[in-house]
Amino acid sequence: MTEAQILEQLRTVNDPELHKDLVSLNMVKGISIKDNGIVAIAIELTTPACPLKDQIRRDIESAVRQLGEEVQGIEIEFTANVQASPQQKAAENNPLPGVKNIVAVGAGKGGVGKSTVAVNLAVGLARQGASVGLMDGDIYGPSLPTMLGLDKHTAYMSTEKRIVPFGEHGIKSMTIGKLVDPGKALIWRGPMAHGAFQRLATQTDWGDLDYLIIDLPPGTGDVPLTMSQILPLAGAVVVCTPQKVAQDDARRAIAMFQQLNIAVLGVVENMSYFIGDDGKEYDIFGRDGAQAMAQELNIPVLGAIPINMALRRNSDSGDPTSNFTGDGKLAEELEVLVKNFAACISVEVLGGDQRQPTLTISG
Numbered sequence: 336m337t338e339a340q341i342l343e344q345l346r347t348v349n350d351p352e353l354h355k356d357l358v359s360l361n362m363v364k365g366i367s368i369k370d371n372g373i374v375a376i377a378i379e380l381t382t383p384a385c386p387l388k389d390q391i392r393r394d395i396e397s398a399v400r401q402l403g404e405e406v407q408g409i410e411i412e413f414t415a416n417v418q419a420s421p422q423q424k425a426a427e428n429n430p431l432p433g434v435k436n437i438v439a440v441g442a443g444k445g446g447v448g449k450s451t452v453a454v455n456l457a458v459g460l461a462r463q464g465a466s467v468g469l470m471d472g473d474i475y476g477p478s479l480p481t482m483l484g485l486d487k488h489t490a491y492m493s494t495e496k497r498i499v500p501f502g503e504h505g506i507k508s509m510t511i512g513k514l515v516d517p518g519k520a521l522i523w524r525g526p527m528a529h530g531a532f533q534r535l536a537t538q539t540d541w542g543d544l545d546y547l548i549i550d551l552p553p554g555t556g557d558v559p560l561t562m563s564q565i566l567p568l569a570g571a572v573v574v575c576t577p578q579k580v581a582q583d584d585a586r587r588a589i590a591m592f593q594q595l596n597i598a599v600l601g602v603v604e605n606m607s608y609f610i611g612d613d614g615k616e617y618d619i620f621g622r623d624g625a626q627a628m629a630q631e632l633n634i635p636v637l638g639a640i641p642i643n644m645a646l647r648r649n650s651d652s653g654d655p656t657s658n659f660t661g662d663g664k665l666a667e668e669l670e671v672l673v674k675n676f677a678a679c680i681s682v683e684v685l686g687g688d689q690r691q692p693t694l695t696i697s698g
């Protein structure tokens with residue numbers, strides 16, 4: 336058995352989502368054979384939150400075992416290197432060159448759980464090992480001070496006159512709610528909101544990040560337009576509830592992103608169902624409504640989060656980490672959402688690199 340033979344076997348293993356083999360994708364970072372016949376393989380994934388890690392592990396094991404009895408065991412070490420989005424790479428005068436993927440979380444209307452999803456995506460990605468920032472772009476109604484438990488924290492400027500983000504829950508975060516009197520933020524007019532968003536985005540010292548999640552205001556106002564003008568977005572996620580009437584709002588949000596030339600990466604169905612004390616699942620709002628809409632619009636559904644009292648409690652008490660450590664369906668569904676989100680960005684990034692440039696010729 337040689338390392339070259341092992342490499343050949345790895346050429347037969349495809350990344351299940353990128354539909355190319357691990358060698359062509361440059362994911363194999365090391366192969367060695369130890370004296371006792373143990374094969375050690377180092378694999379670099381495109382995200383630490385890869386949902387298909389176990390499947391890739393199984394596929395590698397079965398491919399390498401085909402080399403016969405000389406293989407006494409297989410050790411696979413996974414690392415991750417998140418790639419920057421094509422939008423990020425192509426951006427001129429990029430205000431955030433250290434951020435690999437900027438993704439907005441929007442919703443057609445307020446109260447559907449947009450901030451809840453943004454917070455849990457950010458914390459969930461960080462728990463998987465990614466470096467993550469969360470910006471409260473909801474200038475008119477910032478929720479992050481409460482949801483991240485920032486009450487006792489004070490924002491300050493670095494010696495370079497940049498806003499230093501908070502570091503709670505393993506993520507970098509910043510919100511207008513900690514920079515001005517939150518009551519005042521609500522009455523800002525368009526140009527002031529524009530300025531506030533711009534300062535939060537570009538004057539916060541985000542540093543190097545794999546993902547920067549932006550919690551947008553609900554609806555289709557000025558802030559998304561400002562955002563699209565100053566930041567190179569990798570894409571957006573739209574949160575909605577399952578009811579038929581909620582779909583119309585979500586469609587408007589989706590149309591807005593598309594008009595702004597921001598790819599809609601997926602839809603998240605929040606308050607999808609309720610689990611009673613008896614363990615039974617109740618479809619209060621008619622589960623899967625978002626699914627039907629997403630299918631029709633050809634957009635993936637990234638997750639379905641149940642109505643859950645602990646989630647509401649943890650949000651109110653600024654303790655998002657407990658959403659992931661409690662047992663039961665909530666943690667499970669959040670983990671699925673986080674991994675689907677990370678995977679769809681990886682696919683988008685790779686797909687984006689392979690996309691043919693288009694040339695518009697006028698005249």
Ligand code: ADP
Pocket residue numbers: 442444445446447448449450451452478553605606607640641642643644646647648650651
């Ligand atoms: P939005 O950002 O869309 O206005 P929020 O994320 O602020 O909505 O959520 C509104 C309220 O609903 C918050 O109190 C939040 O804790 C609660 N909430 C959101 N999603 C759920 C859920 N799945 N289960 C229970 N409460 C939820």
